[in-house]
Amino acid sequence: MDNEKIKILIADDHPIFLKGLQEVIEDKPHLEVVCKADNGTEAIRLALIYDIDMAILDIDMPGANGLQVAEQILAKKPGVAIILLTMHKARDGFLKALEIGVSGYVLKENAVVDIINAIAAVNRYQSYISPEMSSFLLKHKNRNRNDVSFRLESLTPSEMNILEKVAQYKSTKEIAEELFISEKTVSNHRMNIAKKLDLSGKNSLLRFAIEHISA
Template identity: 45%
Template sequence: MSFKVVVADDHNIFRQGLVRIIESSPDFEIVAEASDGGEAIRLILELRPDIAVLDISMPEKNGLEVSREIMKRGHETSLVILTMYKDEDFLQEAMDLGVKGYVLKSNTAEELLTAMKYASKGESYISPLLSDVLVKRREKIKQVKNDNPSIKTLTPTEKTILHNISQNKTSKQIGEEMFISVRTVQKHRANICSKLNLSGWNALLSFAIKNRSGLD
């Protein structure tokens, strides 16, 4: 059985190259191609592929925005991001979203197929060339946790809410994602502010964004 794949990249020549690489493996079958983020979302929702390979930079919606939308809909499509950038923030956001693969465009065709095979099993794969970025990320997380011991006083639910706040989500959006009422979210927000000695929404949002790495 082959895994169904949607490929999304706004550069036609590069996208056709991806298609040839993926079709060279008997494990995968291309079911659709997209040239922008909006089209990618529509095709993924309509076709429900096993895997979607997404360029991080596309018109309408970038690869991370597409990933966020697909995750929000609860689809089981495994997502693999292709990028030209060794950027810590992009990698952080991809991992936060639950993206299964994160591969540099400069990598070999074999590595893309490896990432897709991991994704097909529900496992994660990050390009070895990003190992230095991962090391920096772990060091930052460790430093954040050391600098903010008060984070340890938060419950798992409070940490999840604080992480969602760091993505600038409203109480309504958080409630819908966590299946709790807006009033319950607001109560948790008040408890978080009390534990962290924060006053007001702006202070809470600023803290959440600054310390997002320590909330994993």
């Protein structure tokens, strides 16, 4: 995707928002909206017809909601990156999105500012969460740490430090900059942590950190 335009599907049942979203995206020469839908059923149909790199979906749509659409797309086209748009700061919806394999989670109130950053992050195979959503989740973090199936004591101090920063919803790039190390080093730490904690699947490390690590 480096030398070609990133091909994007957008879906939202509010026509004015959909039009504005397209304008913001296509203001960047390397981004192209190849199809758009105003309901979840149409979004699924278009996603399977068109060659797309990314789908940006409103969570609340008629026909099928954004989570259902994401699940359907990823089942047939696992290489497509999914960014969800939501008006609601809800922890359960966010965790469900992570479980499905969604790469980006953007609050609609900040979409004009956040969406380009989200696209850039997920295009680098990183997760993106709107800063305001991160702040909300940190304030409402589940403090229950009674899960004894994982052995946090097996982690080195450096790995524990990385995991704590993951729990603060910091990206690989942000962690690298904060610790003055390379993104590759952070990625290696993340892989080692996941292996030690017997985690697998997309977003599994972030889900674990959210559930078990106090910020």
